[in-house]
Amino acid sequence: MQSPGDYSSNGFNGEHHREIELKEKHFPGLTSSFGGAKKRSRGVAPEPRDGLSNGVRVSDKLGEEKSLETPPPPPKSPPPCTDFDVAYFHSYAHVGIHEEMIKDRARTETYREAIMQHQSFIQGKVVVDVGCGTGILSIFCAQAGAKRVYAVDASDIAVQAQEVVKANGLSDKVIVLHGRVEDVEIDEEVDVIVSEWMGYMLLYESMLGSVITARDRWLKPGGLILPSHATLYMAPISHPDRYSHSIDFWRSVYGIDMSAMMQIAKQCAFEEPSVELISGENVLTWPEVVKHIDCQTIKIQELDSVIANYKFKSMMRAPMHGFAFWFDVEFSGPTSSPSKSTSASSVASGSSSMSPSREGNQKKRSNPSDALVLSTSPEAPPTHWEQTIVYFYDPIDVEQDQVIEGSVTLSQSKENRRFMNIHLEYS
The missing domain is CATH 3.40.50.150 (Vaccinia Virus protein VP39)
Known part of the structure; x- marks a missing residue:
């Protein structure tokens, strides 16, 4: 087990964890x-x-x-x-x-x-x-x-x-x-x-x-x-273009070897969650549900800490660069049943490949009486929420069908309840 904040890794043979705090300064571009x-x-x-x-x-x-x-x-x-x-x-x-x-x-x-x-x-x-x-x-x-x-x-x-x-x-x-x-x-x-x-x-x-x-x-x-219900999802991603743009750039700058900048560049680019757009092509696995919320019944105390275990299986061989998070909200009447959004087949969040029956952010389920859904999935049209990405400092090579498992804990900061702490463990 590595110490909190140490995000180096040399494959999926070991276990790793990382703690980060999601504050306003942790979103590049936020004032x-x-x-x-x-x-x-x-x-x-x-x-x-x-x-x-x-x-x-x-x-x-x-x-x-x-x-x-x-x-x-x-x-x-x-x-x-x-x-x-x-x-x-x-x-x-x-x-x-x-x-x-x-x-x-x-x-x-x-x-x-x-x-x-x-x-x-x-x-x-x-x-x-x-x-x-x-x-x-x-x-x-x-x-x-x-x-x-x-x-x-x-x-x-x-x-x-x-x-x-x-x-x-x-x-x-x-x-x-x-x-x-x-x-x-x-x-x-x-x-x-x-x-x-x-x-x-x-x-x-x-x-x-x-x-x-x-x-x-x-x-x-x-x-x-x-909305009546909300669901937060996560999935491992591969994003070589982002890594290349932020890190590999320093290998040679106008013919000068500036690779000495790479470690600090990784820290500046990836030590904090990033709000950005990715596509479905970046997602390595079916997503998992982190939290499903029923607005009629949820209690404030449930927001103090959200803990979820996950187990993914990679659909391809690729470098894994971190985890992406996104959400759906749905608008159902008080007599409607919440959607079965905790199954792998329905966590697509509007994506064409993950849920072929849906199109775009605005979707109605097959039963006309079921809920309208607003999605922020990587495969839905973009919204101002985009997706939230937690990057590794260094990519990890995964094989097709390789299992990626661990846990994630989201907790309100004790200093400021509007901030969020993220604790990730993966192996």
Whole structure:
């Protein structure tokens, strides 16, 4: 067993492990203000501005009658808003992040289609949009006939969301609440929760916790959550072009032997997870499920640590350069059964070779009543999530049918719960 962080290896005869921490600096190209981290803010509750509701009981604000039912017991105190949270929320006031997300047509159009597909659950009902950003999903819900939509966001982008709602003549239906889901007050139960909570590698940024909080605070029994399920996958990959571009380049630079740079180049290029696009041709095996999430039942404590064992069999002889991670989310109604996504034949995530019945990111299963699926697979059309790659410092030659097995642990950083620690063991 090698020491943590030692990523050298000389084949698959031995066992190896590596620990890395997935922070904002660990994504090449991300800014120090989380500029590339694509998650909706949901945090600190700043002073109300421009008529935004902040911490008010919105049913009072609307002049509605109080329920005569016995009120539920007071909720537990929400977790404190840390300096990390404040920085995170502040980053989502930048319009560039929202532009990137909205321009991701696979993402945005799948959400719109899912909302319209579930119009019968939304029409005349009350909806909460967790991390509403610019408010586009809230507006889709209003267009689908929602009686009322609570659009919740802690970032200052909520100010613009209010203006967008007003410009579209929806101020009577969409109520923008500027604050954390954990802090704002809604004095009625809701029928639907919609949220685009997924981060890189599905769980980076930990926004799912706020969806769970909204569910436990407000959702009626049997209510709808969109998306309803999510599945994180992993598979070993071969990516010689990336290795050549980042490492072999230094062997000869303008005729000068600069191979002395190769070790530090490996460290700089591969010591941290990389968010990038690969293709199905890079994937060496059928993928394995790391975590399947049912948004109706998952508990916040489950997000503290995710542990999965894996066993792959290489489909070809090739150098193995590391592991790739990607995810699917699906949009099924509260009476629908979750997809059987834990079998090897269905973990294709929309890929043509792994799942011939699907095409593209936006897919319906063979049964029309089954879920719409948004995929970030290497064989699906690209999304802004791309794939997350954990590279080895040096490639490992594998033979066809060679077994690759081990475990992966994903855990929230104790320093900052929005960061993720990755512990990989392989043999």
